[in-house]
Amino acid sequence: MGKMTKSGERPKQRQRKGLWSPEEDQKLKSFIVSQGHACWTTVPILAGLQRNGKSCRLRWINYLRPGLKRGTFSAEEEDTILTLHSSLGNKWSRIAKYLPGRTDNEIKNYWHSYLKKRWLKSQPQLKTQRSNLTESSSSSLLSCENRNLERLDHVISFQKVAEKPYSSPSQESNKNMMSDSNKLPKLFFSEWIGSSDPYVDYSSAFKDSMHINQNQDRIEDEELMMINKSYSSVLESDVMFHTEFQQPDHEYANYYSSGEFFINNDVNYI
């Protein structure tokens, strides 16, 4: 039989790679809008594209999908990413769930190209490691070192995650958190409010969330607790990047907890 490779491509047909042309975009978009995408491997065949299913899926999710925000990240989005990254590490798809209209790829790129540098500046202990690394090198090696720093950065962010009690949190901390609920950002509903799927039916998503499997439920709760914990530390630490976004911490907290955070991320789902 015409065996497919693991990545779902059919080896016989020569497949295009690289940047997408406007014609390809149009083909893919109109196909998915009219037919949907039950199976990504068949999409390029049925849509008349010489791409593999994976490529089509990525193009749709990261670029063609309706409801996507383009352009620069707001200060609020930046802080959200920083907060979530400190809790979740490089879980870009999870972080993306809390930023409606942004894709995991976009967030990941933004982190690597911009936010990470700001984050590094705010970490004194990292600074010393950075200078130790760079002192002994010529400028031609800087970009190579930056790659190393990226790795160091990843290790540290994963260490941070590992250091957090990811296993079942104590009832004590749970109680404390609940008693202090006025400080909490409204992240608890964001999983379904902020779903990146433009076709998601929120009412049914909410209903589904009631029947969510117990284990998954527990993990989500723990994740949210971690996020909330680290969110509090952001407010306390005062080292985060409020130089451009000069708002007092309590206003900032109100902004998060009022729900405006999500409203302001005006997403136009169809």
Added chain:
DNA sequence: AAAGGTTGCAACCGCTGGTCT
């Protein structure tokens, strides 16, 4: 003006986990 370096972003690659047969 040109060459070399840097940055930002789109896309690819390979791995993992879930589902189906």
Added chain:
DNA sequence: CAGACCAGCGGTTGCAACCTT
């Protein structure tokens, strides 16, 4: 239960645009 297939994820690469010397 095992293997095949598939979607999704995170890491990495390639390249065009921009910047610096």
